[in-house]
Amino acid sequence: MSAVILLGLVAVAAYKTKPDTPSFRKFITEESKTQSASPAKGWLNKITNAVTGVINLPDFKVTGWVKTDGTLSSSSSASSSSAHTAAQESRAEQEKEKAVRLKRDGKYAVAATTFLAAGRKYEQFGPYDAALCCEEAYKCFKQANDKSSAIDALHRSAILFNKDSRSTTRAARAYETLAENVRSTGDLTRSLEYYNTARDAFETAGDGRAKTILTNIADITLSLHNYTAARTHYETLAAESIDNSTLRFSVPKYLVNGVLCTVAEGDWVKAGKVLEGYGARYVAFGGSGEFGALKDLISAHDRFDADGFQKAYNDLNQSTLLPEQWKQVLLKVSDKLQNADVSFR
Ligand SMILES: *[C@@H]1O[C@H](CO)[C@@H](O)[C@H](O)[C@H]1NC(C)=O
Ligand SMILES: *[C@@H]1O[C@H](CO)[C@@H](O)[C@H](O)[C@H]1NC(C)=O
Numbered sequence: 001m002s003a004v005i006l007l008g009l010v011a012v013a014a015y016k017t018k019p020d021t022p023s024f025r026k027f028i029t030e031e032s033k034t035q036s037a038s039p040a041k042g043w044l045n046k047i048t049n050a051v052t053g054v055i056n057l058p059d060f061k062v063t064g065w066v067k068t069d070g071t072l073s074s075s076s077s078a079s080s081s082s083a084h085t086a087a088q089e090s091r092a093e094q095e096k097e098k099a100v101r102l103k104r105d106g107k108y109a110v111a112a113t114t115f116l117a118a119g120r121k122y123e124q125f126g127p128y129d130a131a132l133c134c135e136e137a138y139k140c141f142k143q144a145n146d147k148s149s150a151i152d153a154l155h156r157s158a159i160l161f162n163k164d165s166r167s168t169t170r171a172a173r174a175y176e177t178l179a180e181n182v183r184s185t186g187d188l189t190r191s192l193e194y195y196n197t198a199r200d201a202f203e204t205a206g207d208g209r210a211k212t213i214l215t216n217i218a219d220i221t222l223s224l225h226n227y228t229a230a231r232t233h234y235e236t237l238a239a240e241s242i243d244n245s246t247l248r249f250s251v252p253k254y255l256v257n258g259v260l261c262t263v264a265e266g267d268w269v270k271a272g273k274v275l276e277g278y279g280a281r282y283v284a285f286g287g288s289g290e291f292g293a294l295k296d297l298i299s300a301h302d303r304f305d306a307d308g309f310q311k312a313y314n315d316l317n318q319s320t321l322l323p324e325q326w327k328q329v330l331l332k333v334s335d336k337l338q339n340a341d342v343s344f345r
């Protein structure tokens, strides 16, 4: 029993001197809500307050917290550690202020690297301020037209925001911007990875943007010729959009893409079944021009009717905005039918 009490006392001493573990931060921020301050500066204030005893840490809470965390580290003298920390944080702040001045003076490239340096200094105090610095570095690199460094800085910022449990939405936004940037460089695989991370984070945060991101995920998956996964995504999008008056108009486009994914895999029998299934489930789609054109397209293919196929293709192209990829896929089929047509005569 006395050992437990001793452990508790040691823990209080140890953690008062080592305030940089995530659970300590959580403890401080959650237990001291009375001390509200700006996110950037509040963290240091809270630590300082805790170390100097302005906020009294109730012993039973600290003991409970030690039990769930389970880690104890070596301790040094509380006052020297606090001075050390304050000096380090002050150096980080000075670096950031320097970066802000450089940015204001339009010296974007050097401002960007200075923000990164400040970010590295902030990292030992937790991810949030470091993430903000990396995000600033991203903006400066963009201004300096250094696209690749901008992407690296934004990636660092996304990782850091993701480490901060209260910044999940911000992490999601950073990953989404990262995905857009990487997509514009043509690296679709990497872009898809970041969109997926963004979607997961938005979902964790209960943010509706998880759904809007899925259109990007579906389109990239299609561009990467991953037709099975793309069709699943388009079906999810259709199901999620049908009851929303703003999104409903996109449903036919998603369903056309779903059917053409099956076509692109070369399975025309399945394409016919998938189409009928969509028509039954989405009644308005079943009576649409897109549905009719797809039905004609499939039956013309099955009859080796090149002219009928071409006509159905033109109808489809008129009733919906076809992605370039589908034009290529369908023109190839059309060519094949033209040639087959000759050999059948
Ligand atoms: C297609 O996408 C799915 C879902 O994202 C993935 O699990 C699968 O590995 C991908 N397939 C290929 C061939 O890339
Ligand atoms: C419909 O979708 C829009 C755009 O995503 C969204 O802002 C809106 O909240 C949705 N409405 C409903 C009723 O879900």
Ligand SMILES: *[C@@H]1O[C@H](CO)[C@@H](O)[C@H](O)[C@H]1NC(C)=O
Pocket: 314, 317, 318, 327
């Ligand atoms: C598809 O339709 C558009 C007009 O909507 C037209 O400009 C384009 O040439 C058509 N593409 C093909 C390959 O027929």
